[in-house]
Amino acid sequence: MSSSDPHSGVRGRTRRAILSAAAAVLARDRTATLADIARAADVGRSTLHRYFADRDDLLRAVVADSIAAIDTAISDAAPEQGPPAEAVRRLVTGMVDVGDRVLFLFSDAHLVEELYPGSIDGPDQPVVDLIRRGQDEGVFLSGVPAEWLETAIWALVYTGCEGADRGVLPRHGVAQTVVHLLENGLHVRPPATD
Amino acid sequence: MSSSDPHSGVRGRTRRAILSAAAAVLARDRTATLADIARAADVGRSTLHRYFADRDDLLRAVVADSIAAIDTAISDAAPEQGPPAEAVRRLVTGMVDVGDRVLFLFSDAHLVEELYPGSIDGPDQPVVDLIRRGQDEGVFLSGVPAEWLETAIWALVYTGCEGADRGVLPRHGVAQTVVHLLENGLHVRPPATD
DNA sequence: CCTCTATGAGACACCGATGTCTCATGATTA
DNA sequence: TAATCATGAGACATCGGTGTCTCATAGAGG
Numbered sequence: 282m283s284s285s286d287p288h289s290g291v292r293g294r295t296r297r298a299i300l301s302a303a304a305a306v307l308a309r310d311r312t313a314t315l316a317d318i319a320r321a322a323d324v325g326r327s328t329l330h331r332y333f334a335d336r337d338d339l340l341r342a343v344v345a346d347s348i349a350a351i352d353t354a355i356s357d358a359a360p361e362q363g364p365p366a367e368a369v370r371r372l373v374t375g376m377v378d379v380g381d382r383v384l385f386l387f388s389d390a391h392l393v394e395e396l397y398p399g400s401i402d403g404p405d406q407p408v409v410d411l412i413r414r415g416q417d418e419g420v421f422l423s424g425v426p427a428e429w430l431e432t433a434i435w436a437l438v439y440t441g442c443e444g445a446d447r448g449v450l451p452r453h454g455v456a457q458t459v460v461h462l463l464e465n466g467l468h469v470r471p472p473a474t475d
Numbered sequence: 476m477s478s479s480d481p482h483s484g485v486r487g488r489t490r491r492a493i494l495s496a497a498a499a500v501l502a503r504d505r506t507a508t509l510a511d512i513a514r515a516a517d518v519g520r521s522t523l524h525r526y527f528a529d530r531d532d533l534l535r536a537v538v539a540d541s542i543a544a545i546d547t548a549i550s551d552a553a554p555e556q557g558p559p560a561e562a563v564r565r566l567v568t569g570m571v572d573v574g575d576r577v578l579f580l581f582s583d584a585h586l587v588e589e590l591y592p593g594s595i596d597g598p599d600q601p602v603v604d605l606i607r608r609g610q611d612e613g614v615f616l617s618g619v620p621a622e623w624l625e626t627a628i629w630a631l632v633y634t635g636c637e638g639a640d641r642g643v644l645p646r647h648g649v650a651q652t653v654v655h656l657l658e659n660g661l662h663v664r665p666p667a668t669d
Numbered sequence: 670c671c672t673c674t675a676t677g678a679g680a681c682a683c684c685g686a687t688g689t690c691t692c693a694t695g696a697t698t699a
Numbered sequence: 700t701a702a703t704c705a706t707g708a709g710a711c712a713t714c715g716g717t718g719t720c721t722c723a724t725a726g727a728g729g
Contacts, residue, residue, distance in 0.1 A: 315718095326678090389505075432643070449626070508685090510687095521708075
């Protein structure tokens with residue numbers, strides 16, 4: 282059983298532990314040693330090498346794992362349904378929930394592109410579509426590339442997660458704060474209509 | 476003359492070339508080799524070692540240099556003068572002008588803290604004060620820590636610079652785009668009063 | 670009891686980055 | 700011209716991370 286499926290049973294658990302520890306450690310220090318990661322995952326360095334041939338292999342796996350998690354969060358937010366403003370709220374909330382992965386993926390801007398060239402316009406296409414839809418409906422800022430607006434949204438999500446990580450922001454209010462700043466901007470004003 | 480002042484003449488120029496190249500290269504790859512940096516600065520690796528004893532020394536110098544550049548940009552923006560909204564505009568514009576330094580310093584969130592512990596609440600205190608002033612005057616979003624709002628502003632500036640770097644945003648309109656998104660948010664609405 | 674599996678500890682060689690060194694070459698200055 | 704300075708090229712040893720290996724152990728399942 283467990284010998285046929287590498288993602289279930291003991292091996293699956295060890296594998297996930299390594300991936301999780303690697304994401305956490307690498308998000309905070311991209312030059313971390315494989316020994317560091319193994320220690321954080323509470324496994325021997327030998328074991329780490331049994332699961333991932335070399336450093337590149339591990340990196341690739343962690344990136345893929347994080348992309349998958351974020352992809353799921355995007356899908357769950359159903360960005361193509363309902364008013365764009367509400368969809369963005371669902372989206373941001375979902376992204377904050379997988380904040381660890383966001384922190385990791387965005388800790389190195391070129392990491393994804395190097396290991397997964399072309400995946401930039403892949404899983405996050407629904408987000409771009411959502412922004413475009415909002416722009417077409419006249420409720421979102423137009424005259425600015427949707428691709429960049431997406432980047433800006435993610436930057437705010439990242440900043441929110443990092444703020445919670447540093448204790449500057451209360452963890453439970455991160456999504457709300459980010460959404461508020463994103464929707465209304467820095468200025469005090471009556472809220473926009475949905 | 477030039478032998479007494481290490482920051483003027485030939486030595487000063489070489490030193491600045493190395494610092495500038497190091498910022499540019501390291502912003503895009505923090506694991507870059509000293510040989511990479513020397514090549515980008517168009518100097519020999521020996522020369523680099525003559526100016527900076529070891530890698531840590533160079534890192535420290537680049538961070539200090541970048542902090543100084545940003546500090547100057549902040550001072551030039553005179554954040555304590557005039558209406559907060561206009562001060563923020565000047566500030567963002569000034570930050571975009573030193574975008575290379577911003578890209579470098581923010582490429583590694585923990586770089587500054589490791590090399591210059593405690594400098595986080597140093598040169599950028601005027602920015603926090605500006606935000607607080609805006610909050611006190613009731614024109615800026617309150618109920619959110621000013622420290623985090625500052626981080627969010629810098630994240631948007633960073634994203635704008637990066638967008639220009641990738642060709643997603645036209646380089647000449649970066650500051651304006653960032654200011655607009657920052658002030659008005661994602662939603663289309665009548666502009667707020669200053 | 671025996672076997673298979675997963676693991677940790679450690680030894681080992683390899684390689685690339687690093688830091689130090691010397692030497693030769695132009696450029697600048699006295 | 701002579702002396703000094705800044706530099707590049709390259710040799711060199713060192714160090715640490717990496718990848719591969721073996722061996723001993725513990726647990727699960729037959």
